[in-house]
Amino acid sequence: MSDQPTLGQTETIAELLRLSRRSSEAVPIRRYFVQQDDRVVDNGRQTTNTRGPLASLVRTSQTSALDLLLLVYAVTSGGDYGTTHYATTWSRALGKSFVAKGAAAQVSRLWRQLEDLRLIERANDGRRAKVTKLLEDGSGQPYTNPGGDTGLRNIYFKLPYAYWTDGWHTRLALPAKALLLAGMSRRKHEFAISDRSFARWYGFSPATVARGRKQLVGEGLLIPTRCTLEVNLHSPDMTGLETRQQYTFAAPFDLNLSIDEEKALAARPADETTVTPEDFLFAQPGRISMPTRKATA
DNA sequence: CTCTCGATATTCCCTTGAAA
């Protein structure tokens, strides 16, 4: 081997992002990638399977495949949504082997995993593989820009380039990445993260939800805000009420808000009152708040 | 045109370690 200098992971990603020519510096990702529609299907019947392709990647710990897919989502910003690079380039971007032969094998395996999930299409472009992204829902349909159309299938959230430029792609473990994407897809300023509910909605295991939340809070990306009282007839203490910790994303991951959410946020009083159980009896679930208990040192 | 050779991609097999 020669001592020829090699482009590092950070520089490779920076170059790939630069080539994407996105002025927004954020990657649109359809909500269907993390959660399929849980209301009605086409024939009007209720569906119970709400997990998106992300759940498949998380449940089988396909960390590298997710990393590669997010990079592809970032890089393919127009035209036929395809991209052609050497396997070594992708491998460097993933922070893996710089040895050409091993890199090619690794990246090829990852392409196949994504191909099996019908998230990308692979074709030969000379000696290199041309990869074209498909719709994020795993349907295998050709990709379209979610910003162009309205409708449930085109609801999307944005992953900021800072995810890579600030090094979160290497610092966060798979559970934290999964929770980050799932949380951003809610497009709410504030939301609860119940192990069991999140596990059910997004198809992760409750342990994965807990691990992801722990790391996101530890890294300061997820900020506990306040507690709310919710009706839950199955609450463990049999009170019929449940206290839920609410969270909000820190910058730069606080960029996803639905239009309704923006309005509600603007209308919300600056200081909400603390509730008593008596107050709660006459209130609607989720409409009142309690101050977050201060963490003891 | 076609054969050869080097470069690159793909796939299979195996071991190791982490998540469920």
Added chain:
DNA sequence: TTTCAAGGGAATATCGAGAG
């Protein structure tokens, strides 16, 4: 404890360029 992805090594397939 079981399952399965990551990753290394090796064999094979494919592509492009150059020579005859």
